[in-house]
Amino acid sequence: MLTFLLRRLLAAVPVVFxxxxxxxxxxxxxxxxxxxxxxxxxxxxxDVTRLRAQLGLDRPLPVQYLTFLSNAVRGDLGxxxxxxxxxSREITDRVDETAALTGAAMAIAILLGVSLGTFAAVSRSPAxxxxxxxxxxxxxxxxxxxxxxLFILLFAIVLGWLPVTGTGIVGLILPAVTLALPAAAVLAxxxxxxxxxxxxQDFVRTARSKGIHGSVVVVKHALRxxxxxxxxxxxxxxxxxxxxxxxxxxxxxxxxxxxxxxxAILARDFPQIQGIVLFAGLIYLVxxxxxxxxxxxxxxxxxxx
Amino acid sequence: MTATGTTTDGxxxxxxAPREARGRKALRRFLRRPGAVAGTVVIAAFVIxxxxxxxxxxxxxxxxxxxxxxxxxxxEHWFGTDDLGRDVLSxxxxxxxxxxxxxxxxxxxxxxxxxLLGLLAGFLGGWWDxxxxxxxxxxxxxxxxLLALAIVAILGPGLFNTMIAVGVAAIPVYARTARASxxxxxxxxxxxxxxxxxxxxxxxxxxxxxxxITAPIIVLATVGVATAILSAAGLSYLGLGAQPPTPEWxxxxxxxxxxxxxxxxxxxxxxxxxxLVVMGFNLLGDGLRDVLDPRSR
Numbered sequence: 001m002l003t004f005l006l007r008r009l010l011a012a013v014p015v016v017f018x019x020x021x022x023x024x025x026x027x028x029x030x031x032x033x034x035x036x037x038x039x040x041x042x043x044x045x046x047d048v049t050r051l052r053a054q055l056g057l058d059r060p061l062p063v064q065y066l067t068f069l070s071n072a073v074r075g076d077l078g079x080x081x082x083x084x085x086x087x088s089r090e091i092t093d094r095v096d097e098t099a100a101l102t103g104a105a106m107a108i109a110i111l112l113g114v115s116l117g118t119f120a121a122v123s124r125s126p127a128x129x130x131x132x133x134x135x136x137x138x139x140x141x142x143x144x145x146x147x148x149x150l151f152i153l154l155f156a157i158v159l160g161w162l163p164v165t166g167t168g169i170v171g172l173i174l175p176a177v178t179l180a181l182p183a184a185a186v187l188a189x190x191x192x193x194x195x196x197x198x199x200x201q202d203f204v205r206t207a208r209s210k211g212i213h214g215s216v217v218v219v220k221h222a223l224r225x226x227x228x229x230x231x232x233x234x235x236x237x238x239x240x241x242x243x244x245x246x247x248x249x250x251x252x253x254x255x256x257x258x259x260x261x262x263x264a265i266l267a268r269d270f271p272q273i274q275g276i277v278l279f280a281g282l283i284y285l286v287x288x289x290x291x292x293x294x295x296x297x298x299x300x301x302x303x304x305x
Numbered sequence: 306m307t308a309t310g311t312t313t314d315g316x317x318x319x320x321x322a323p324r325e326a327r328g329r330k331a332l333r334r335f336l337r338r339p340g341a342v343a344g345t346v347v348i349a350a351f352v353i354x355x356x357x358x359x360x361x362x363x364x365x366x367x368x369x370x371x372x373x374x375x376x377x378x379x380x381e382h383w384f385g386t387d388d389l390g391r392d393v394l395s396x397x398x399x400x401x402x403x404x405x406x407x408x409x410x411x412x413x414x415x416x417x418x419x420x421l422l423g424l425l426a427g428f429l430g431g432w433w434d435x436x437x438x439x440x441x442x443x444x445x446x447x448x449x450x451l452l453a454l455a456i457v458a459i460l461g462p463g464l465f466n467t468m469i470a471v472g473v474a475a476i477p478v479y480a481r482t483a484r485a486s487x488x489x490x491x492x493x494x495x496x497x498x499x500x501x502x503x504x505x506x507x508x509x510x511x512x513x514x515x516x517x518i519t520a521p522i523i524v525l526a527t528v529g530v531a532t533a534i535l536s537a538a539g540l541s542y543l544g545l546g547a548q549p550p551t552p553e554w555x556x557x558x559x560x561x562x563x564x565x566x567x568x569x570x571x572x573x574x575x576x577x578x579x580x581l582v583v584m585g586f587n588l589l590g591d592g593l594r595d596v597l598d599p600r601s602r
Contacts, residue, residue, distance in 0.1 A: 018443030022455070029459045037461075141584035143535050145542040145558055146576030153565055153572060239448025246450060247539050251562070262543050265458045273458045281446045 004296050008289055019281035024068045026277065027270040028061070037268045038081050051081075055271070068274075077275035082267050087275035090260065097256035101248065102241045104176035109183035109241070110234060116184070117191025117230075121199065122218055132188065139185025144244055148178040148251035165253050175252040179244050183237040190233045194226040201225075228298060235291030239284050331596045341592020347585030355401040362395035366552040375568045385570035387560065393570060396552035397578050403553050404534050404582060407468050411533040414472030416526045419479025424518070426480065427487030428510050438484065441477040450474075450536050457545050464553070467546035471536045475529055482525055486518035520597040528590035531583040538579055554579050 027034040035052050036043065052058050055078070056067055071078070077087040120132040151174050156164045162174055198204065199222050207217045246258030253259075257276065264272035335341050354361065363383075370390035378385040384393035426437040444452055456470035490496060491514065499513050538555030540546040547553035549560075554575040561571035 014439050015442050015446055018439065019446050022443060026455070026459050031460070137584060137587065138580075141531070141587055142580050143538060143542075143555075143558075143576065143583075145539060145555065146572075146579060149558060149562060149565065149572045149576065153569055157566055236448070243447075243449030243451045243454075246454065247542065250543055261454065262545070265454065265545060266462065268458075268461070273455075277447075277455050277458075280451055284448055285446055 005293065008292055012285055012289060015285060016282070019285070020069055020072065020278065021065070023274045023278040023281070024065050026274055027057075030270075034268075034270050038270060072278060077278065078271035080272050081269045082272070087271050090272065091257065091275060091279055094255060094257045094260050097254060098242075098245050098249070098258060100172060101175055101179060101245050101254065101256060102238070104172055105179035105183065105241050105244075106234075106238060108176055108180035109187055109237060112180065113184040113187025114191050114230065117188040118195060118218065118223065120188065120192045121195040122214075133192070136185040136188045139181045139188075142181065143247075144178050144182065145247050145251050147181060148175070148248060151178055152252075175248050175254060178251070179241055179248045182244070183241055186237060187230065187233060191226065191230050194229045195222060198222045198226045228295065231291065231294065231298070235288060235294075238287050238291075242280065242284060335592055335596045338592045338595065340588045341595075344585045344588025344590075344592060347581055348589060351401050351405060351582050351585065354398055355405045358398045358402055362392075362398045364392035364395040366396045366399040367391065367550045375564065375571075377568075378570050384574045385568065387557075387571050388564050388568065393557075393574055396557060397554070397574050399552040400554045400557065400575060400578060401582070403464070403547065403551065404538065404579070407464070407471070407537040408530040408534040408586075410468045411472035411475065411537065412526050412529045414469065415475035415529060415533075416479055416522060418473075419476040420483040420515075420518070420522055422476065423480040423483025423485075424487050424510055424515060427484040427491065428506065428514065434484075437480065441480050444474070444477045447474075450539055453536055453540065454545070457540060462545040462548070464541070464547040464551065467537050467540045470540070471533050474536075475533065478529070479522060479525060482521050483518055486521055487514055490514050490517045524590055524594045524597055527586055527593055531586035531590065534579065534583055534586070 030037065033048075035048050035055070035057065039047055039051060056064055059067075075088050077091070079085070080087050080090060083090065116132050116135070120129045123129050123132075152164050155162045155174060163171055164174070165171055195218075199218075204217060204222055207221050208214070212221075245256060246261060248254075249256045249258040250262060257280075260272070261276045261280075264276060368391060370386070372390070373382070373386050374390045375388060376382050376386040376390075382392050382394065384397060386392055387396070422437050422441075426434045447455060452474035453467075453470040456473055457466055460466040460470065496509060496513055499509055504513075537546055538553070538558075541553045541555030542559045544556075544559065547556045549556065557575040558572060561568070561575070564571050
């Protein structure tokens with residue numbers, strides 16, 4: 001287990017390096033002078049020189065990168081141009097909001113996706129299976145910025161059951177369901193095909209022929225084996241939920257990291273943009289690593305590879 | 306239907322078996338799937354709408370009529386009018402041009418660059434392989450729309466930059482698939498034979514290997530158009546893509562958000578259009594996967 005863990009950590013090193021390099025070079029890759037872009041048309045030459053010196057952009061590139069790196073390691077992501085606040089604090093202030101949304105959506109997606117996929121796989125009625133898979137197709141084809149608006153229209157405006165936005169669990173329901181639907185659809189498709197494959201295998205037939213009840217076979221024998229590919233997809237879906245929160249937070253006007261990132265891009269506030277890129281990249285890497293380790297625990301064969 | 310015929314033909318070009326018969330068999334298998342046929346019909350309809358939009362649209366998509374603001378759907382305006390008195394149906398029809406264009410261009414960028422990189426990585430191996438694939442790993446560290454968002458942050462907002470961003474962000478998927486297929490094709494006897502006969506590497510890569518890795522790439526690209534249309538519309542919804550007054554579906558939905566209480570139709574029809582076209586490409590992709598990708602059979 002330890003060598004497995006070490007090997008995974010070692011494999012992540014070049015990616016971490018690449019992510020820091022990408023975040024660092026963003027302001028240098030932009031066409032035109034980032035300082036001019038940030039300050040706008042009416043900035044004086046002194047303002048430009050001052051901000052350039054303040055951001056350290058007048059120093060050689062390798063020095064700039066090393067400074068960026070050593071500051072980032074110490075949790076210093078620079079100062080926002082717009083607000084004058086430290087970017088790391090702006091991020092930590094908003095991370096709870098996004099974590100709650102993503103977490104709730106993940107729970108809904110797994111619950112809904114796995115149960116619908118299981119129903120579709122074991123159902124003896126082709127009609128039920130078609131209905132479930134039709135919903136899954138809808139789920140992957142509907143943009144969240146549309147389903148979100150439709151939910152607001154139906155549940156908040158027409159029926160008045162739920163608030164459009166707000167704090168607490170009630171305010172989280174609509175955005176979390178909106179964010180969860182595409183992921184639930186992908187998980188339902190994956191669970192169904194994975195389960196159908198497992199149900200054809202010998203050990204399932206053996207269990208059935210021993211007279212074990214059908215639902216017990218599905219839950220105890222088949223589902224457990226079907227779960228590893230499903231877990232892979234669930235891990236990947238965490239990433240798309242993270243990405244999807246950018247749009248869902250905008251639809252429901254929630255003050256999370258996604259909304260923050262969009263505003264930073266619209267204002268072209270490079271310290272904020274770089275900070276959030278670095279943060280998002282590293283979080284996703286950590287999540288992927290945790291998922292990898294989980295496989296190792298669930299399926300010892302993977303550790304050997 | 307001709308489109309599907311040519312794809313299957315193209316894929317069988319290097320097979321020794323009677324090509325005609327195999328192509329027809331694949332086409333028959335494709336036609337047996339109602340979903341795949343429905344997807345093709347939906348896409349064909351949207352292509353026709355995109356081409357004929359100026360003829361089909363009853364009004365100019367950007368013509369504002371201050372006397373008919375937020376008119377509900379009716380005989381004059383089938384999909385109603387928006388907050389500026391513009392005809393929603395006309396704007397939705399013109400939006401098909403933008404979305405299909407964005408989807409095809411973005412996938413074009415991703416597919417050509419990604420397949421080429423994957424082919425080279427798999428073929429050349431060693432140092433090239435490491436550099437290309439580690440770069441792809443870094444790009445994959447930003448899931449979904451996040452990488453496109455980061456690229457828009459670098460390039461600046463706008464419809465053209467959105468196409469590039471969505472296209473570049475999708476490169477790693479094609480690179481990985483092309484590399485994996487290349488590696489498996491390189492093991493095959495006819496490639497080993499070509500090598501033994503002294504064929505140079507560009508000839509092996511592009512004449513012997515490339516035609517035999519296209520099937521999974523075509524499947525990916527079809528579903529990729531759906532994803533690209535969704536991502537680009539999402540970026541426009543966020544205000545980072547198409548700018549007003551462009552009749553782009555995502556941007557129209559973004560406008561509609563402020564008028565949900567008074568004009569539900571503004572939020573309904575552009576979204577329906579996105580969903581239908583995305584569903585069309587997803588269905589076609591599923592169908593092509595069954596026909597072209599032998600592993601899933």
